[in-house]
Amino acid sequence: MKFAVTVTLKKDVLDPQGKVVSQTLKNMGMNNLSQVRQGKFFEIDLKEKDSSKAHNQVKEMCEKLLVNQIIEDFKISKTE
């Protein structure tokens, strides 16, 4: 079973990468850009048939390792 996890910085946390990327894009002429925020993406492949069990497990992975909940939020979606 495959999951996609996106991890993004919380709204009030400064995002130095996103800021620089968005400035660069504007310098490249993308004037209608209002903002870019950068985060992380994980593809997680589990040998587990029970989808709610699997989902819980991915959630646990996020909480215990993948995400620093002080500054980051995450979203899980099942892809396969």
Next chain:
Amino acid sequence: MKFAVTVTLKKDVLDPQGKVVSQTLKNMGMNNLSQVRQGKFFEIDLKEKDSSKAHNQVKEMCEKLLVNQIIEDFKISKTE
């Protein structure tokens, strides 16, 4: 208009981060994990009403800056 872009390493490209993350999760007891691959995630906010125009523009951003197409693939989806 908001877009989500996920950038992932191509299939046969070594993913040192994913490797270490997946080993760590296994060490933490997640035995049914088969693999984790790590990528990047961008939230892009555009002041643009025409959705196909906007989509093309995000694609251009990917090709010109956000993605290194020699080792990475990307996917764009509209979120708002």
Next chain:
Amino acid sequence: MKINKEQIEKHGLKLEEYNKIKELLGREANLLELGIFSAMWNEHCSYKSSKIHLKKLPTKNNIVIQGPGENAGVIDIGDDDAIIFKIESHNHPSFIEPYQGAATGVGGILRDVFTMGARPIALMNSIHFGSPTNKNTQNLLNGVVSGIGGYGNSVGIPTVGGETKFNSTYNENILVNAMAVGHANKNKIFYSKAKGINKPVVYVGSKTGRDGIHGATMASAEFDENSEEKKPTVQVGDPFTEKLLLEACLELMKENSIISIQDMGAAGLTSSSIEMASKGKLGIELDLNKVPCRENNMSPYEMMLSESQERMLIILDEKKEKKAKKIFDKWDLDFVVIGKTTETNRLVLNFDSKIVADIPIRALADEAPQYERKWNKPKIKKNNLNKYDLKKIKIEDALIKILSSPDHSNKSWITDQYDQVVMCDTIQKSGGDAAVVRVHNKNKAISISVDSSANYCSSDPKSGGKQIVCENWRNLISVGSKPLAITNCLNFGSPEKPDVMGEFVECINGMKEACEFLNFPVVSGNVSFYNETNSKSIFPTPVIGGIGLFDNLNKIINMKTKKVGNLIIIVGKTLGHLGQSSFMREIYSANEGSPPEINLTNEKNNGQSILNLINQNLITSCHDVSSGGILISLAEMSMASMLGLKILRPKKFTDLNEYFFAEDQGRYLIEIEVDNLKKVESILKKSNIFYEVVAEVQNDIFELSKTFSIKTEELYKNNNKWFKKFNAIN
């Protein structure tokens, strides 16, 4: 299946070469065997176009422990200490993917050094980019610099210096040469030569993936199905694994269990296993089902030709296998016995219980073709600078223009991205004439410098080859060290072109002459041919990496002027040679004339006298005069300390530009105390060396009497603006 013409060509082999393969095998090769031959017989592994010329270089003297022929060169620096070092190119991968290309270049050269038992203590690099106005340059520069830093910083080896140059000749073909220097106990050096029969062949490090498998082979019939899945991929570096591999190997080396060890570099498992067997005059048998693989369904062809990084092959004492495995387990690295040494003198590969390749080792290693390629003697450009009216150029304008040019501008934008001091033994960082790194825990240090001069070499390859060795020697002397030996990376166009081959041959002739005269042997190196795009070759660019020794930490000096009132003396004669100078390039965009000639006798005499003065504590700072001439070197000394200089007008020269920007060779600027003038003069006179006082150290102001006056701070600003401006576009 019979190998067809197309497959042969796609493997970069000539038809005659394949015929020779058939003869050596006594039959047709299969595709795997063809792949193995093509890897071993290509230019990169076999040095087929360069070998006969490289042989001319001096490679031995009483301090050389190991010259070319091993993973890196080894020299003796007294006591039980040895220095192991080499430079290598990663040009093409860096042009395709600058970050990963440069990063894996650093990783590869580090492995060459630690396979031999050395703990790496310093990294250097020489990077050449196209014109700053070329649309790719900024991106390539950013990627390469962060790749070099990204790898070295993570492994924890200080990157202590290098050189960065720009020239449109590299627009479509940048150069990324990385050098690693390590320290070892000279009684514990490890070589690649296998010994003993039935010894386990152990694979350690990362798993094998489909990285960098020769793209050409993709069209071959066998791979048509699933071709998407089997596309070759760029190598991605994993500095974390490299660090583990480094520590694990050094830990294993403390025991007496390694018979021989070899990193898997270009052509991975193929070249490493064959090299070990060939040097030991043995055979080797591998069971490919045991090779740790990263992807499913990897074929023997892919395993043998993969260039996955961070892997090593070790031949072990079979009694020590368990203990060795424990070490690699501790570091979470793969450790798998994948084969054994045999007495058959053949490479035998088994896969799925079948023999899939069986080739005499000799055929792969010793029978590789050697070519004496046709070469044309290069035409030397004559000096023809009369048409330029130097009088029209104001000297202070030229000074500022050169100082703020890309080649001369301060490189801290780059070096601030490199950890230069991790390991806490860096005595002199980049920015000086040579980097200085202490031998850990000892009262001695080594100096390192990397140099090239493509402009000189392109206008006169022989003179340029000589010059670059001398410049390197001079840089090592300028910090107070005794030059010991060099490594070199020869970056050229296609050897199949007689003009390029001519440049190559003459560069080597020049290097040979200088190395012999200076007793400065070549102990390792690398040749990178085919640096061309759309059949336009780059300038011939030999890069020299030299090592010097301080047997005592008190003799280290730098180029920072020390005290107001001290005098600056120029040692060595100024003739006013402006051909191929920075002045001509920056002011007139002219690439004309011949480079300055080298007088080896003066070179040696001047250098030895400088060392002599340093040893007698008569010099407070020193800087060699190179690109840009006297005035630029004086400005560099001034900016290093932020003290000013009062410069004197020369007595004999009518043209100031000629005197101050000429690039005559063999010259040094030294700072001395006024009280020591007599002593210094008598030593220089006794050695028959031309010298004159050129300046006096003062506060804040950099001035030439009756001509111009600039604040040193102003010089500094101009020297520091280019990179920031260039990268601000980002």
Next chain:
Amino acid sequence: MKSSVIVFPGSNCDRDIAVALEKLQFKNSMIWHKENVLPKSDLIVVPGGFSYGDYLRSGAIAAKSNILNEVIKAGERGSLILGICNGFQILIECGLLKGALLRNSGLKFISKNIFIKIQSNKNKFFNKYKKNEILELNIAHNEGNFFTDKKHLDELEDNDLIPIKYCDKEGNINPKTNPNGSLNNIAGIFNKNKNILGMMPHPERMADKTCSNEDGLPLFLSLMN
């Protein structure tokens, strides 16, 4: 004094800190991350480097190691803990210190000598320095951009929990003298009890006159005080 330096795969300033500690006669032991017990020590150092390659988030994976449980317990008992650079990142990831270390605002690895100003010397780590003393130390990091919420920032500022801030040679603390975008130029922070210090600059790199200055030495001397 006894010290323990924790070594993770990818640590690379472990030898450097050991050399500095031993120079000052600390009896030092190197502790591999897989260990389950920590020898009794007066000082625990989590050194700099790239533990686990800085993969995922700097320090995140090291924070999950066996030995960290022991470090946490020791910290809670009041032992002195010093986290330098990657060590600071690890102390944050394991929760011994609060806040976050983000990517440098310039998005580049920065390695150079910088200046810091002593904000407070009434603690175990800086008592051999004078208040407002300016030191030249070396930094080398990708992620040293300290960030935290307003409440925590106030708590840090109000309770003397920010011992060092980035400045210039003259001691000016402002955005221009901030190398990495760190909030209020913060170069290091304490926990509430001031027994745990995390700092980005490397004091161990400034402990030997031959290679640098000795501005880092008083920190180790303070610890012995």
